[in-house]
Amino acid sequence: MSDFILEATDIRKTFGKGDRAVKAVDGISVRIRRGKTLGILGESGSGKSTLGRCILRLIEPDGGTIKFDGKTVSGIPQSQFRPNRRNMQMIFQNPFSSLNPKMSIGEAIEDPMRIWKIGDKESRRKRVTELLDMVGINPRRSAAYPYEFSGGQQQRINIARALSLDPKFIVCDEAVSALDVSIQTQIVNLLMDLQKHLGLTYLFISHNLGVVEYLADDVLIMQHGKLVEYAPTEEIFKNPRSEYTRNLIASVPAMPTAAHLQAKEADRIARGKGLASARSAVAG
Amino acid sequence: MARNSDASAPVLDVQGLHVAFRGEAGLLKAVDGLDLRVEPGEVLGIVGESGSGKSVSMLSITDLIKKENRDTSGTASFLGRDLVARDLLKMGKEELGRIRGKDIGFVFQNPMSSLNPTMRIGAQIAEGMLHHGEATRADVKEKVVALLDKVGIREPEKRYIAYPHELSGGMRQRVMIAMALSCNPKLLIADEPTTALDVTVEKQILELMMKMKDELGLSIIMITHNLPVALNYCDGILVMYAGKVMETGTALDLVSHPGHPYTKALFSSNLELGRRGTRVEPIKGNIPALTHLPSGCRFHPRCPMATDKCRNEVPPAMQSAGLSDHLTFCHYPL
Numbered sequence A: 001m002s003d004f005i006l007e008a009t010d011i012r013k014t015f016g017k018g019d020r021a022v023k024a025v026d027g028i029s030v031r032i033r034r035g036k037t038l039g040i041l042g043e044s045g046s047g048k049s050t051l052g053r054c055i056l057r058l059i060e061p062d063g064g065t066i067k068f069d070g071k072t073v074s075g076i077p078q079s080q081f082r083p084n085r086r087n088m089q090m091i092f093q094n095p096f097s098s099l100n101p102k103m104s105i106g107e108a109i110e111d112p113m114r115i116w117k118i119g120d121k122e123s124r125r126k127r128v129t130e131l132l133d134m135v136g137i138n139p140r141r142s143a144a145y146p147y148e149f150s151g152g153q154q155q156r157i158n159i160a161r162a163l164s165l166d167p168k169f170i171v172c173d174e175a176v177s178a179l180d181v182s183i184q185t186q187i188v189n190l191l192m193d194l195q196k197h198l199g200l201t202y203l204f205i206s207h208n209l210g211v212v213e214y215l216a217d218d219v220l221i222m223q224h225g226k227l228v229e230y231a232p233t234e235e236i237f238k239n240p241r242s243e244y245t246r247n248l249i250a251s252v253p254a255m256p257t258a259a260h261l262q263a264k265e266a267d268r269i270a271r272g273k274g275l276a277s278a279r280s281a282v283a284g
Numbered sequence B: 001m002a003r004n005s006d007a008s009a010p011v012l013d014v015q016g017l018h019v020a021f022r023g024e025a026g027l028l029k030a031v032d033g034l035d036l037r038v039e040p041g042e043v044l045g046i047v048g049e050s051g052s053g054k055s056v057s058m059l060s061i062t063d064l065i066k067k068e069n070r071d072t073s074g075t076a077s078f079l080g081r082d083l084v085a086r087d088l089l090k091m092g093k094e095e096l097g098r099i100r101g102k103d104i105g106f107v108f109q110n111p112m113s114s115l116n117p118t119m120r121i122g123a124q125i126a127e128g129m130l131h132h133g134e135a136t137r138a139d140v141k142e143k144v145v146a147l148l149d150k151v152g153i154r155e156p157e158k159r160y161i162a163y164p165h166e167l168s169g170g171m172r173q174r175v176m177i178a179m180a181l182s183c184n185p186k187l188l189i190a191d192e193p194t195t196a197l198d199v200t201v202e203k204q205i206l207e208l209m210m211k212m213k214d215e216l217g218l219s220i221i222m223i224t225h226n227l228p229v230a231l232n233y234c235d236g237i238l239v240m241y242a243g244k245v246m247e248t249g250t251a252l253d254l255v256s257h258p259g260h261p262y263t264k265a266l267f268s269s270n271l272e273l274g275r276r277g278t279r280v281e282p283i284k285g286n287i288p289a290l291t292h293l294p295s296g297c298r299f300h301p302r303c304p305m306a307t308d309k310c311r312n313e314v315p316p317a318m319q320s321a322g323l324s325d326h327l328t329f330c331h332y333p334l
């Protein structure tokens, strides 16, 4: 068994023709070890989602080879690829629009098992209970509908659904970007805990550098479809090699320190603009 | 610490704002007694978890959400360009319509859904300026092009005739800012203006907003999930939770001595750079159903320090560090 659950080599995808052609992914190669996380960073339009979709063959790459779990899964017809789909799932950005509003959350989580004809009704129900438990949602709420849950809970439901077929590999495309800070952390911790217990492998696409630094083992940085840098996470953040990466990291707003804010205020006073604050009328 | 003590009239002074929605599950109290003041030239940040009433409070005072099932009370005194303060909540439709988009500019979270996809961007900006009498047919194009240039859109004459889908996310957000600033507002309300953008573009947009603030003498209310953004760019911060203010003070106050356990929990749940190898903990539990709010302090079910007093009594405003404008609504401020 190969150490690498996923090996994608020289993936290419161009959209459009002639002078309108966009090389969305231009010769990217990645390898991800079993049970590890590869983070993909890059500015908007750099090709992150396209790469994720090519790897899952949700769109057909124009070139390159993909090996999953030691088997070549590119260049074969979709019908032959299909059995792999069970093992490769995807979680998207918007938790609400990825759930069918007319299905109870229990049905939504059971649905993939029904489609894949796994188990009988009873064993599937049991699995739904188990999955809801695993993502921290009370299984007694399985008859409730998506709109009855908060954004963070909806994303947990999506994760439970993605896990229902017992996949080995999950592409998370901006899976926490629409959530608030606390819920982001909740979901990221959940993904990390599940990885530990189930040995899952993730391709984690995000424009949030803090999240990627927190959970990824390796990071790939893309620009205009091309690889800029690909290294272990610590390397990328401690010793960024390229100007592009350095600029990306420098653009992340950091939590300011008191000293920093004091200096800023002193500067303002020097320029004759004191600080007026969010004075509440309650102060009287 | 030096503080601005001159009593210049605030641009916006909201007192006792209540917003409730009538629904099947009962009365949903989205905003439950909000006070806030924005001084001239100041940036006020509103932060807090999803569903805490940040957007609803701003959209209600400007009447941008449906009225049918909404009860709104309180006052929202706005200082117009004529320097006369008027209560937005007591205005007729027409008067408010004259202020909205003119004296008060808006930038919404999703530029794609707030720009008309079938209309060229130049014409969209021009429409508002003509409507509010900020330009004439003869000079409107020139003014719009100058504005596009000001917000950093290269080749503005060319972009004048572009459709929204032909622009990148960052450029669309610049167009939104240009539109919001087109009638020389006194107040800019920006709801998650950079959430959909990548970090490099985010920085450009925030810096643009600050530059515009200084050049045009604007005040800004910035609603954001991004705590470092709020703390770096805002002068005052309002921390909201489940419809109520938990804490208010300057960015410096909140960073150097956060007074509310909620503020502290919110700050420490943030996955900023440098957290690798540590275990960052989210705030335990979920925001309560706004139809069934907890008694006493509404944060008490999730607060590690809650006592019987917290369960039974609504906390008053407590001054932190003896500062009259750093207020914490907690029985036991940190």
Ligand SMILES: Nc1ncnc2c1ncn2[C@@H]1O[C@H](COP(=O)(O)OP(=O)(O)OP(=O)(O)O)[C@@H](O)[C@H]1O
Residues within 6 Å of the ligand: A015, A016, A022, A023, A024, A042, A043, A044, A045, A046, A047, A048, A049, A050, A051, A207
């Ligand atoms: N179906 C499509 N048809 C045409 N062009 C496309 C299509 N999908 C993506 N593109 C183009 O390919 C490029 C890469 O897009 P992609 O969505 O992969 O970027 P991304 O890095 O995921 O960006 P974001 O951070 O904004 O999600 C962009 O220029 C985009 O406009």
Ligand SMILES: Nc1ncnc2c1ncn2[C@@H]1O[C@H](COP(=O)(O)OP(=O)(O)OP(=O)(O)O)[C@@H](O)[C@H]1O
Residues within 6 Å of the ligand: A180, B021, B023, B028, B030, B048, B049, B050, B051, B052, B053, B054, B055, B056, B057, B065, B066, B225, B290
């Ligand atoms: N038109 C509406 N009718 C009924 N309820 C509403 C309406 N608009 C908002 N709400 C509810 O009011 C509460 C506050 O919503 P609001 O949009 O102000 O939250 P927020 O703090 O802006 O959150 P986010 O960070 O997710 O944008 C939520 O519970 C929301 O579901």
Ligand SMILES: [Mg+2]
Residues within 6 Å of the ligand: A048, A049, A050
């Ligand atoms: Mg994408």
Ligand SMILES: [Mg+2]
Residues within 6 Å of the ligand: B054, B055, B056, B191
């Ligand atoms: Mg909002």
